[in-house]
Amino acid sequence: MNKIPNRQAICDVLIEKAKTDKDIVVLCSDSRGSSSMTPFAQEFPEQFVEVGIAEQNLVGIAAGLAKCGKKPFAASPASFLSTRSYEQVKVDCAYSNTNVKLIGVSGGVSYGALGMSHHSAQDIAAMSSVPNMRVYLPSDRFQTAKLIKALLEDDKPAYIRVGRNPVEDIYSEEFCPFELNKANLLAKGEDAAVIACGEMVRPAVDAAKMLEAEGIYITVLDMYCLKPLDREAVLEAAARTKLLVTMEEHSPFGGLGAMVSQLIGSRAPRKVINMALPDAPVITGTSGEVFEHYGLNANGLVIVIKENL
Known part of the structure; x- marks a missing residue:
């Protein structure tokens, strides 16, 4: 770890x-x-x-x-x-x-x-x-x-x-593709697409593996660049899937979910679900406990995708 x-x-x-x-x-x-x-x-x-x-x-x-x-x-x-x-x-x-x-x-x-x-x-x-x-x-x-x-x-x-605590690696010393303002495609599937940022990327990757075991294949985008948003990557993900889910450690207003929804609504209308913190004072606890409480983890993402496909 x-x-x-x-x-x-x-x-x-x-x-x-x-x-x-x-x-x-x-x-x-x-x-x-x-x-x-x-x-x-x-x-x-x-x-x-x-x-x-x-x-x-x-x-x-x-x-x-x-x-x-x-x-x-x-x-x-x-x-x-x-x-x-x-x-x-x-x-x-x-x-x-x-x-x-x-x-x-x-x-x-x-x-x-x-x-x-x-x-x-x-x-x-x-x-x-x-x-x-x-x-x-x-x-x-x-x-x-x-x-x-x-x-x-x-x-x-x-x-x-950035967060306060160490997070599980997504990349490695040998493999970390990077182009400024371009999202990274971490998994490619046609059932749904997950667009995540920051500490929510790890749960998205884990959920993709869990869903694959059940025959559900999803696209995962590491949208580290919130502004400028990689619009092309979002639209490409939308073009090959019927459901988009965004994950962010943020309010439901004005963040990644809002940006993606605005773009999809104007260019490629389809269902978008935003997984985010609630519009309320967040419970106290460690990051992991907070994420667990609000379903901002791999299990929560799996449930959301299976319920909406």
């Missing part, structure tokens, strides 16, 4: 690249521990900025550094980064189109028992609605590393949400 969380994969890439690129700067809001950025701060203290519990300043300073030619990565819990600093994200980063990469750590319900104040079930909707802001939810440590390396090569703003 993998023990490396995606947030650590981000730090590992930044450490590797910062050895030769002195323009890389990491900023934290009293969150170097929860962001797994302590090793970066220790190795490159002159390329690290601690702003304290001040998310608005975090984003504003990062934008200023970007305007000076730096490559800032601003890391903070997703629940705070996507709400407390929203105006700075909108104006200083997106409107000004500055090279700031926002790292929302402990996304979704990663903080578990700390409750709604620490959950980020609205960040996809919030960040996606801002012009010029790209939104990514990588599914495992290998894809996370590929994404960060790709984002280091451009100068546009982006929001990357």
Whole structure:
């Protein structure tokens, strides 16, 4: 079982690249521990900025550094980064189109028992609605590393949400196909299609294997790129299946399900079911317990597909 969380994969890439690129700067809001950025701060203290519990300043300073030619990565819990600093994200980063990469750590319900104040079930909707802001939810440590390396090569703003805990690998060191803003096809079937993002990709892959044993074959898309959405991949999946299911660790409003439904409704009408967190304060518990409670796991997906085929 993998023990490396995606947030650590981000730090590992930044450490590797910062050895030769002195323009890389990491900023934290009293969150170097929860962001797994302590090793970066220790190795490159002159390329690290601690702003304290001040998310608005975090984003504003990062934008200023970007305007000076730096490559800032601003890391903070997703629940705070996507709400407390929203105006700075909108104006200083997106409107000004500055090279700031926002790292929302402990996304979704990663903080578990700390409750709604620490959950980020609205960040996809919030960040996606801002012009010029790209939104990514990588599914495992290998894809996370590929994404960060790709984002280091451009100068546009982006929001990357990762969870708090290690997740089971989808890919491997040897096999991790990656093209920026292109979804990965993980399984191909004609009975149904599942489009998932972030930590929901693993359950989708597991469900595909469970269903295959019963003679049901589904398509699975790893839609790590929420904005821009890989519209072509969605439409191709819709063209060969009669049922689409989206899975996301997010509110039912404004996230992956809403994006897919909007596209399918206008281009290829068919049934779309959105599996998401409820429009209510989420129960307290570990991520696994929360997912189990709301059926956001492989068993829950199998049930939904079999009931709707």
